[in-house]
Amino acid sequence: LLPPEVRDLLSYLSKRLLHSGDKTVSMVVDEFDCNGRCNPLFTTIESYLSSKSASSAKVMKMNQHSKSRALTFSMGPDQDLLDHFNGFQLKWSSKSDKHKHPNDTFSEHRSITLSFDVKHREAVQSVYLPKVLREAEAIRFKNREKRLFSNRKDAHWTSVPFSHPSTFETLALESKVKEDIMSDLTNFVARKEYYRRVGRTWKRGYLLYGPPGTGKTSLIGAIANFLDFDVYDLELTAVADNTQLRTLLLSTASKSVIVVEDVDCTVDVMNRSRGLKRTHDEMEEEPVVAASAAVTAVSLSGILNFLDGLWSTCEGERLMVFTTNHVERLDPALLRPGRMDMHVHMSYCGAEAFRTLMKNYLGVGDHALLAEAEGLLPSAKMTPADVADVLMGCGDDVELGMRDVVERMKRRRIEVAADAEVVNGNKGTEKEEQIVF
Numbered sequence: 001l002l003p004p005e006v007r008d009l010l011s012y013l014s015k016r017l018l019h020s021g022d023k024t025v026s027m028v029v030d031e032f033d034c035n036g037r038c039n040p041l042f043t044t045i046e047s048y049l050s051s052k053s054a055s056s057a058k059v060m061k062m063n064q065h066s067k068s069r070a071l072t073f074s075m076g077p078d079q080d081l082l083d084h085f086n087g088f089q090l091k092w093s094s095k096s097d098k099h100k101h102p103n104d105t106f107s108e109h110r111s112i113t114l115s116f117d118v119k120h121r122e123a124v125q126s127v128y129l130p131k132v133l134r135e136a137e138a139i140r141f142k143n144r145e146k147r148l149f150s151n152r153k154d155a156h157w158t159s160v161p162f163s164h165p166s167t168f169e170t171l172a173l174e175s176k177v178k179e180d181i182m183s184d185l186t187n188f189v190a191r192k193e194y195y196r197r198v199g200r201t202w203k204r205g206y207l208l209y210g211p212p213g214t215g216k217t218s219l220i221g222a223i224a225n226f227l228d229f230d231v232y233d234l235e236l237t238a239v240a241d242n243t244q245l246r247t248l249l250l251s252t253a254s255k256s257v258i259v260v261e262d263v264d265c266t267v268d269v270m271n272r273s274r275g276l277k278r279t280h281d282e283m284e285e286e287p288v289v290a291a292s293a294a295v296t297a298v299s300l301s302g303i304l305n306f307l308d309g310l311w312s313t314c315e316g317e318r319l320m321v322f323t324t325n326h327v328e329r330l331d332p333a334l335l336r337p338g339r340m341d342m343h344v345h346m347s348y349c350g351a352e353a354f355r356t357l358m359k360n361y362l363g364v365g366d367h368a369l370l371a372e373a374e375g376l377l378p379s380a381k382m383t384p385a386d387v388a389d390v391l392m393g394c395g396d397d398v399e400l401g402m403r404d405v406v407e408r409m410k411r412r413r414i415e416v417a418a419d420a421e422v423v424n425g426n427k428g429t430e431k432e433e434q435i436v437f
Ligand SMILES: Nc1ncnc2c1ncn2[C@@H]1O[C@H](COP(=O)(O)OP(=O)(O)OP(=O)(O)O)[C@@H](O)[C@H]1O
Pocket: 170, 171, 172, 173, 211, 212, 213, 214, 215, 216, 217, 218, 219, 325, 346, 383, 384, 385, 386, 388
């Protein structure tokens, strides 16, 4: 019944009375700042308290995550929650005030207060609060929606939710290669302290090379899903110059995979050792015309600086992935360790990859035609995409799928042999012509 001003004054006075002689320190975090803008710290602390609320709060708000459908809990209004750290106790209290506006509408103002004994002030400020922020960040990262950023439309990042179906389980690749990649990625994300100690940017470069349809893009999807990272699809032909490239890279977030697909087609990264006349410096600085019709003014030095982490002054880990169908075209400067730490060769479908595809598409691990199919694979030179294409056309019909894929392999074997004959034949003609001239 009291006007809000009187109620606030009474509340303030009663608190002063209650806490006189008290050695408690309180820190208040409001949901909105004085301009009505959201306070990101409030949301961060809410995330931290959500993990605690589930086990100890008496009144909780229950929410469902829009994407994962997982239940999350947050503190209800006017609740207290006790936390313990290094043998002392801290109290988090939530408060919610309703304010009536002159036009008879109401708005809710929430705040969270942290209270603790004054003698722990130093420990709370320097150790406890940074720990809270770290844990909150990890919780929010786990619950967030993965995104795919792209600069294809203009020179800025635009993003859409990212959900690539590929995982290391569904990827048709030798299990030894998969295990090596997964363990390399796990080591990389766990070594923040190591990178800091040795003074290196927390980044790692991957080069995926091989013919089209061998799963380079699928592997990128599997990596992003494995690490739960966002993906930045960097289109170099849409970047005006090195300065714009720098700006784009500086605006990438941590925990991201930065991808440059078909790098040999978008920037002149030709192997200098193959008799190019330009000097090293000329080549590095010169804005170049790409191998394809597309043109980019990003120079090789721009790419090298990017790989050396010169522009990654930002915090956090970043994985850089380059793909190419023609590894032999790339300048060795691009390939050296530190720039491309891991080289992954994606090739034609082998026996192990074929069994993975059979399981993915037909749901079986064995079949009477499997041995025949495996025997045909080396000479048929089919990519995983070719095999997947045949199997997908057969729906759930295992018999049809296996029959079709074996038939296709037999036809491909003949085509491959015929192509090889043409090539050898041409070589023979060239030789003859050389002798004639
Ligand atoms: N190794 C693989 N494992 C599982 N599926 C694969 C694999 N390789 C190809 N595929 C299938 O073929 C399709 C095309 O493959 P993907 O785009 O990954 O190949 P790519 O090597 O990136 O080709 P490109 O060089 O033309 O970009 C994928 O959507 C997937 O269905």
